[in-house]
Amino acid sequence: MSREESKRTPTINDVARLAGVSKKTVSRVLNKSPFVREETRSKVSGLMQELGYTPDPQARSLAFRRSNKQADIEIMSKPQDATAVLTLSPVIPVVTIDNAADAVPLARVLLASGVRTIEITLRTPAALDAIRAVASDAPEMIVGAGTVLSEKDLNAAIEAGAKYALSPGGTPKLMKAARKASIPFVPGVATSSEIMRGLDLGYTCFKFFPAEQLGGVAGLKGIGAPLAAARFCPTGSITPEKVPAYLALKNVLCVGGSWIAPAEYIRAGDWASIEAAAKRAVALKPVA
Numbered sequence: 001m002s003r004e005e006s007k008r009t010p011t012i013n014d015v016a017r018l019a020g021v022s023k024k025t026v027s028r029v030l031n032k033s034p035f036v037r038e039e040t041r042s043k044v045s046g047l048m049q050e051l052g053y054t055p056d057p058q059a060r061s062l063a064f065r066r067s068n069k070q071a072d073i074e075i076m077s078k079p080q081d082a083t084a085v086l087t088l089s090p091v092i093p094v095v096t097i098d099n100a101a102d103a104v105p106l107a108r109v110l111l112a113s114g115v116r117t118i119e120i121t122l123r124t125p126a127a128l129d130a131i132r133a134v135a136s137d138a139p140e141m142i143v144g145a146g147t148v149l150s151e152k153d154l155n156a157a158i159e160a161g162a163k164y165a166l167s168p169g170g171t172p173k174l175m176k177a178a179r180k181a182s183i184p185f186v187p188g189v190a191t192s193s194e195i196m197r198g199l200d201l202g203y204t205c206f207k208f209f210p211a212e213q214l215g216g217v218a219g220l221k222g223i224g225a226p227l228a229a230a231r232f233c234p235t236g237s238i239t240p241e242k243v244p245a246y247l248a249l250k251n252v253l254c255v256g257g258s259w260i261a262p263a264e265y266i267r268a269g270d271w272a273s274i275e276a277a278a279k280r281a282v283a284l285k286p287v288a
Helices: 014-018 023-028 038-051 057-067 071-075 100-112 129-139 152-159 173-177 191-200 217-226 241-247 263-266 271-283
Strands: 093-097 117-121 142-146 165-166 205-208 229-232 255-257
Touching: 023 038, 071 117, 071 191, 093 271, 100 129, 100 142, 100 263, 100 271, 117 129, 129 142, 129 152, 142 152, 152 165, 152 173, 173 191, 173 255, 217 229, 217 241, 241 255, 241 271, 263 271
Parallel strands: 093 117, 093 255, 117 142, 142 165, 205 229
Antiparallel strands: none
C-alpha cells in the first residue's frame, strides 16, 4: 500500500486487490466458507491481519449474503451420481408411450422379465402422466425421464416422480440447473470437448448419443484412455447383437435400447413380444 493508503482504514477492496482475488473470495474467507482453497485462505487471512482489516457489521453482512447467493450455491454444488441407476440393468429400455394407461402394464412386464429400470422419453403429451403412473402404481420399477431438453423438462420430470433423467445433449444452462436437482442427471455427449465440459461441472456419467453414428464400440474405446473418469450409457441404433461388445468396455455401465419395447408393440399391447425381448436383453453378457 502507498503512504496515503496506509493512513486510512483498510477496506475489503484493499484486501482483494493486494491478494489478487475477488471481493467475493474475501467474503468467503470471512464466512469460513469451505469453497476456498487453503493457500488462498491463508494468503487472504494473512493480509487481513497485516493490514489490520476488521470488517464492520455491514461488511460482514454483505460478505455473508454474497457468499450464499444462489449463483454461488449453483457453482459449488455437485450433481447426483448416476452410477447406481445406470447399473440396475445391462440394457435400459428406451420407450415412447402414446397412452399413459399402457405405462403400468409395460412396467410390470419388464419387472417380471428381470428389467429393473425404464427410460420414458418426453416425446409425447402422455409421457409425464406415464412416469407418474409408474412411480405410483409400479414403484419397484425405477423410472427415468428421457429427452429432457430444458430445466422446465427436468422439473416436470421430478414432479412426476422420475428417479433420474437423461438428455440427448447438455446445454450449460441445463447442466448447471441439474447440479442442484434432487435426482441424477445424465447429459448427452458426442465429442471429447463435451465430455470434458461435463467433467468440469462434476458429471461422470454420460449418454453417448447417437452411439453407432459416433463410431460405436471403437469410438468409446478410443475415448476411454484420455478421459478415463467418464462412464457411459451408449444409446442410438444399437442392436441386440452389438450389446455384448459395448458391455465389455470398462467405461460402459449399460446400454440404452429401443428394441425391447418398440412403440408399435406398446400400442398393440403385445406384452408377450416385449417380455421375450426383455428376457433376452437381461441375459446379454459382455464379450471381448
